[in-house]
Amino acid sequence: MAGCRGGNNGRMLVLLVEDDRSIAESVTASLASAGMEVAHVTTGVAAVDALSLAVPDVVLLDLGLPDMDGLDVARQLRERSAVPIIIVSARGDELDRVLGLELGADDYVVKPFSQRELLARIRAVVRRGVPVPGADGGPVPAASGRLVIDERTRTVLLDGAEVVLTAKEFDLLAYLAAEPGVVFRRNDILEHVWDVNWYGTTKTLDAHVASVRKKLGHPDWVQAVRGVGFKFVELPS
DSSP states (O other), rough: OOOOOOOOOGEEEEEEOOHHHHHHHHHHHHHHHTTTTEEEEEEEHHHHHHOOOOOOSSSEOOBBBBBSHHHHHHHHHHOOOOOOOOEEEEEOOOOHHHHHHTTTOOOOEEEEEEEHHHHHHHHHHHHHSSSSSTTTSEEEOOOSSSEEETTTEEEETTTTTEEEEEEEEEEEEHHHHTTHHHHHHHHHHHHHHHSSSSSOOOOOHHHHHHHHHHHHGGGGEEOOOOOTEEEEEOOOO
């Protein structure tokens, strides 16, 4: 596997671990069209070896590999690196999902999946793992400096005072604040913050947005875009 983190010419580098040639070709073509560089291997051993040569921006890992179980591969990759791992597998039962996440995977996508969903998942986990100012020690300012979101300790500070959020409120705020000004669709927020496949009412999202706004002391931190979704807005002092 050639290249380095970020790929050639600054392109995102994806390590695809998949032994099904047709799936691999489809995923590779989709990611390439999105401007990403793909390194494809077909076995768990090759995946572990590849990680010693170059660190990708994200690993897409199938569980049904010919030489070893993908969960063991995930464990070995996590022992060697903090690279984001997305398990992509036909094994969609709860036990496999739980084991995959407990072994260090960052996300779990069940086959069959849409290429659009996979791209969104990749961008989400990479965005969360991008080094930012403060990552070597202190909390990370997630806006103009007034609001500080520290994902390692899962704490939020507003003008130096801690804002106490529930787990889902924190996940929601961190997800939106990762890209200030960007409008996220309701379904995308629900799928990323709550569940891969969300079939419930969107009133849950509205309730959490209302609660976050109240705790931040101003509704304009999280603004609604009619007919689309929500966006995080940096508010001045």
